[in-house]
Amino acid sequence: MKVTIVGAGNVGATCADVISYRGIASEVVLLDIKEGFAEGKAMDISQCATTTGFNTRVSGSTNDYSKTANSDVVVITSGIPRKPGMTREELVGINAGIVKGVADNVLKHSPNAVIVVVSNPMDTMTYLTLKATGLPKNRVIGMGGALDSSRFKYYLSKALNKPSADVDGMVIGGHGDTTMIPLTRLASYCGVPVSTFLSQEEMDKVAADTMVGGATLTGLLGTSAWYAPGASVAYLVDSILNDQRKMIPCSVYLEGEYGQSDICMGVPCIIGKNGVESIVDIKLNDAEKASFAKSAEAVRAMNADLKTVLA
Ligand SMILES: NC(=O)c1ccc[n+]([C@@H]2O[C@H](COP(=O)([O-])OP(=O)(O)OC[C@H]3O[C@@H](n4cnc5c(N)ncnc54)[C@H](O)[C@@H]3O)[C@@H](O)[C@H]2O)c1
Numbered sequence: 222m223k224v225t226i227v228g229a230g231n232v233g234a235t236c237a238d239v240i241s242y243r244g245i246a247s248e249v250v251l252l253d254i255k256e257g258f259a260e261g262k263a264m265d266i267s268q269c270a271t272t273t274g275f276n277t278r279v280s281g282s283t284n285d286y287s288k289t290a291n292s293d294v295v296v297i298t299s300g301i302p303r304k305p306g307m308t309r310e311e312l313v314g315i316n317a318g319i320v321k322g323v324a325d326n327v328l329k330h331s332p333n334a335v336i337v338v339v340s341n342p343m344d345t346m347t348y349l350t351l352k353a354t355g356l357p358k359n360r361v362i363g364m365g366g367a368l369d370s371s372r373f374k375y376y377l378s379k380a381l382n383k384p385s386a387d388v389d390g391m392v393i394g395g396h397g398d399t400t401m402i403p404l405t406r407l408a409s410y411c412g413v414p415v416s417t418f419l420s421q422e423e424m425d426k427v428a429a430d431t432m433v434g435g436a437t438l439t440g441l442l443g444t445s446a447w448y449a450p451g452a453s454v455a456y457l458v459d460s461i462l463n464d465q466r467k468m469i470p471c472s473v474y475l476e477g478e479y480g481q482s483d484i485c486m487g488v489p490c491i492i493g494k495n496g497v498e499s500i501v502d503i504k505l506n507d508a509e510k511a512s513f514a515k516s517a518e519a520v521r522a523m524n525a526d527l528k529t530v531l532a
C-alpha cells in the first residue's frame with residue numbers, strides 16, 4: 222500500500238515517520254516544493270529502519286508528482302502553519318491556493334486515492350478540496366477531530382490523574398479555537414462517566430483547555446504542533462489502508478447529517494478502505510445540538526472566503 226504526503230514539513234515528516242515505524246504502509250512518498258527537502262527527510266527517516274526496525278520504503282520528491290503515482294492515500298500537509306497569536310482561520314488566503322494546486326496535481330497521478338486534508342483552516346480546506354476536485358464525498362477526509370480528541374483525553378487524564386489509555390472521549394464540530402465541541406457528557410474513565418469523578422468546574426476547564434490546545438502549543442513552540450498531529454494522521458491513514466473501520470471524528474461533507482448541509486465539519490465517522498464508510502449519529506442533546514449549529518455557522522462563514530479560489 223502506497224501513501225503520499227505532500228508537504229514534508231513538521232507534520233508531514235512526522236506522519237511519514239510514524240507510518241514507517243509502525244509498518245502502516247509498504248511505501249511512503251514525501252513531496253515538497255523546497256528543493257531537496259523531501260528527499261532529505263525521506264533519507265533521514267529511512268536511516269532509522271535498522272534501529273527502529275521497519276521495512277517501509279520511504280522516498281522524497283521535489284515537486285515531481287509522477288513519483289506519487291498510484292497512491293492509495295494522499296495526505297495534504299502543505300501550507301503555512303500559524304504563529305503565536307494567530308488563528309487558524311487567518312491562514313485561509315495563502316493555504317487555499319496551495320491546497321487546491323496540490324489536490325489537482327495528486328489526482329492526475331492517483332485518480333483513485335483517498336485524500337486526507339490536514340492544512341489549516343482544515344474544515345475549509347477539506348470543503349475546498351471536495352468542491353475543487355469533484356471527488357465523491359467518501360474520498361475527502363479532514364483530519365482534526367482525531368487530534369482534538371487525543372488532546373481532550375490528555376487533559377481528562379491530567380484532571381483525573383489516571384492513564385490516558387483508560388480515558389475515552391471525542392471532540393466534534395469545527396477544528397477551530399472556538400468551534401470545536403468536546404463531548405464531556407460522553408467522556409469516560411474505564412467505562413464510567415467522568416462526571417462521577419470530576420466537578421462541573423473541572424470538566425469545563427478540561428473542555429476549555431482542549432479547545433485552545435493547538436494555540437497553547439503554538440505559543441510554547443513558536444509554530445504549531447507536529448508530534449500529535451502527525452501521529453493522528455497516521456492513525457487515520459491506518460484505519461483507511463488496513464480497513465480497520467475505526468470510529469474517528471473527521472471533517473466530512475454533510476448532507477443533512479447533524480442538521481447541516483453543504484459543509485465539511487467534524488462528526489464521528491467509520492473509516493475504512495473506502496475512506497468514509499458511514500457517518501454515525503450519536504444523538505446529541507439540545508445543548509450539544511446548539512453548539513454544533515453555532516460551530517457550523519462559523520465554519521460556513523469561513524467557506525464563503527473560497528469564492529474566488531473556487532470561481
Ligand atoms: N488539521 C490539523 O489538525 C493540523 C495539525 C497541525 C498542523 N496543521 C496544518 O498543517 C499545515 C502544515 O503544518 P507544518 O507544521 O507541517 O508546517 P511546515 O511549515 O513545517 O511544513 C509545511 C510544508 O509545506 C511545504 N509546501 C508549501 N507549499 C507547497 C506546495 N505548493 N507543494 C508542496 N509543498 C508545499 C513547505 O515547503 C513546507 O515544507 C499548516 O497549515 C498547519 O496549520 C493542521
Ligand SMILES: O=C(O)C[C@H](O)C(=O)O
Nearest residue numbers: 303309341435436445446
Ligand atoms: O494549532 C494549529 O494551528 C495547528 C493544528 O490545527 C493543531 O491543532 O495543532
